[in-house]
Amino acid sequence: MVLARWWRTRIPRYRLIGAQCKSCGRAHYPPRKACPYCGSTELEQVMLPRRGILESYTVVQSIPGDTRFQAPIIVGLVRLENGVRLVAELTDVQPEELKLGLEVEATMRRIREDGDNGTIMYGLKFRPILGKS
Amino acid sequence: MKVTSGKAGIHGWGGYVPRYRLPTKEIARVWGWPDHQYKGLNVSHKSVDGPDEDSTTMGFEAAYNALLRAKIDPSLIGAVFFGSESKVYAVKPSATLIAEMIGATPETMASDLEFACRAGSEGLRASLALVSSGMVKYALAVGSDTAQAEPGDVLEFTASSGAAAFIVGPAEGAAAIVEYSYTYVTDTPDFWRRAEKPYPRHGEGFTGEPAYFAHIMGAVKGLFKKTGLKPEDFDYAIFHQPNGKFPVRVAQRLGFTYEQVERGLVTPMIGNTYNASALLGLVRVLDVAKPGQRILLAPFGSGAGSDAYSIIVTDEIVEKQKLAPALDDYINRKLEVDYATYTRFRRILTMLARG
Numbered sequence: 001m002v003l004a005r006w007w008r009t010r011i012p013r014y015r016l017i018g019a020q021c022k023s024c025g026r027a028h029y030p031p032r033k034a035c036p037y038c039g040s041t042e043l044e045q046v047m048l049p050r051r052g053i054l055e056s057y058t059v060v061q062s063i064p065g066d067t068r069f070q071a072p073i074i075v076g077l078v079r080l081e082n083g084v085r086l087v088a089e090l091t092d093v094q095p096e097e098l099k100l101g102l103e104v105e106a107t108m109r110r111i112r113e114d115g116d117n118g119t120i121m122y123g124l125k126f127r128p129i130l131g132k133s
Numbered sequence: 134m135k136v137t138s139g140k141a142g143i144h145g146w147g148g149y150v151p152r153y154r155l156p157t158k159e160i161a162r163v164w165g166w167p168d169h170q171y172k173g174l175n176v177s178h179k180s181v182d183g184p185d186e187d188s189t190t191m192g193f194e195a196a197y198n199a200l201l202r203a204k205i206d207p208s209l210i211g212a213v214f215f216g217s218e219s220k221v222y223a224v225k226p227s228a229t230l231i232a233e234m235i236g237a238t239p240e241t242m243a244s245d246l247e248f249a250c251r252a253g254s255e256g257l258r259a260s261l262a263l264v265s266s267g268m269v270k271y272a273l274a275v276g277s278d279t280a281q282a283e284p285g286d287v288l289e290f291t292a293s294s295g296a297a298a299f300i301v302g303p304a305e306g307a308a309a310i311v312e313y314s315y316t317y318v319t320d321t322p323d324f325w326r327r328a329e330k331p332y333p334r335h336g337e338g339f340t341g342e343p344a345y346f347a348h349i350m351g352a353v354k355g356l357f358k359k360t361g362l363k364p365e366d367f368d369y370a371i372f373h374q375p376n377g378k379f380p381v382r383v384a385q386r387l388g389f390t391y392e393q394v395e396r397g398l399v400t401p402m403i404g405n406t407y408n409a410s411a412l413l414g415l416v417r418v419l420d421v422a423k424p425g426q427r428i429l430l431a432p433f434g435s436g437a438g439s440d441a442y443s444i445i446v447t448d449e450i451v452e453k454q455k456l457a458p459a460l461d462d463y464i465n466r467k468l469e470v471d472y473a474t475y476t477r478f479r480r481i482l483t484m485l486a487r488g
């Protein structure tokens with residue numbers, strides 16, 4: 001079930017593709033069937049900008065099971081350059097380096113894996129912009 | 134000098150090095166090695182992949198940087214080759230993952246290649262052949278490794294992580310044209326890893342002279358003979374870099390100066406990135422190369438084989454240098470980690486429940 005759902009949604013996750021509303025003009029991510037702002041179903045897929053600003057974050061130290069190797073896991077609210085907000089994991093950053101307004105960019109990472117005998121799921125996380133950290 | 138005019142070249146190049154660095158003196162501290170036993174390797178730090186990184190994620194970022202420089206529609210890529218000895222699946226191609234991530238699917242060839250540290254270079258040769266024959270417009274060759282080494286083995290001082298990628302296309306519009314390439318392989322038992330074993334082994338007595346030196350010199354001399362080129366015809370010379378001393382020594386034996394080799398030497402700073410080793414040297418050279426300069430590239434893989442390439446830089450390079458991060462942006466982005474953190478990131482720490 002998890003594998004099938006992950007596979008169906010891999011393209012937006014791999015390429016940071018969102019949806020733009022033809023009615024109100026606003027974009028969102030991940031892409032949904034209807035615009036979350038005006039309800040219109042007239043949407044088109046758009047490649048979102050890969051850079052943004054960290055608006056909020058939380059650090060989770062206690063990680064169960066397979067993903068513990070990645071501890072601590074940092075989840076951030078990122079506002080992309082075009083204003084779209086999304087929730088994503090942060091990486092290549094130490095908790096003490098975190099601050100609101102940090103400039104971040106998308107990078108491909110392992111998100112989770114189904115044990116050591118299952119599939120590996122990839123997607124975009126965000127890291128401090130190269131050369132600015 | 135008689136050089137055949139190359140029909141294909143590099144339209145985009147990209148590198149990737151993870152953020153974390155393990156100092157070799159920290160490895161020596163843990164295993165009780167005196168200075169004289171490892172300082173001769175001439176490697177100060179090795180790059181370590183973070184806990185959410187692997188050969189696929191690093192290969193993707195190198196390919197993405199190459200695509201930024203190539204400025205092409207990724208759907209025009211007709212072949213994707215992924216060279217690695219640290220594939221994340223024993224069976225399931227990494228090439229399709231990267232092809233899908235960059236948007237080259239579904240109309241493309243895609244396969245993973247294995248030839249110890251030389252598979253990425255074989256992918257480059259195959260890409261050049263496919264483009265030269267007209268079968269595909271563009272091809273992507275990636276070399277990426279999170280190199281394995283048994284804890285406490287001499288290989289642990291150098292085995293590191295990184296990726297390099299090249300978009301190959303027609304000579305017209307290329308940033309660098311490959312004017313000639315030549316390959317030299319034999320069956321040599323210098324280094325191997327059996328199926329389902331976690332760490333490779335090396336055959337003492339075979340690793341230096343009969344493997345590295347014999348094959349690289351065979352390939353470069355073969356290229357010299359076929360083209361009439363000489364060491365002084367090249368501005369840069371880049372060799373596979375299992376450590377910091379072998380590439381300098383092989384250059385010297387072939388008649389190159391240290392000045393020709395220096396820019397392409399990356400292993401002293403980040404260790405041996407296996408399939409990315411010599412290719413990252415090429416990335417670092419292309420980041421600064423000037424139109425008209427000629428580059429010699431000679432990757433090597435155990436088992437064993439080497440390729441020698443003669444590459445001419447064109448006017449197109451200047452604009453492309455600015456379109457993606459330089460390799461030094463990654464090399465300079467570094468955070469030192471201790472041995473304990475390294476064992477966790479690399480999953481050498483095996484007591485942890487893995488569900």
Ligand SMILES: [Zn+2]
Nearest residue numbers: 021024035038
């Ligand atoms: Zn709307």
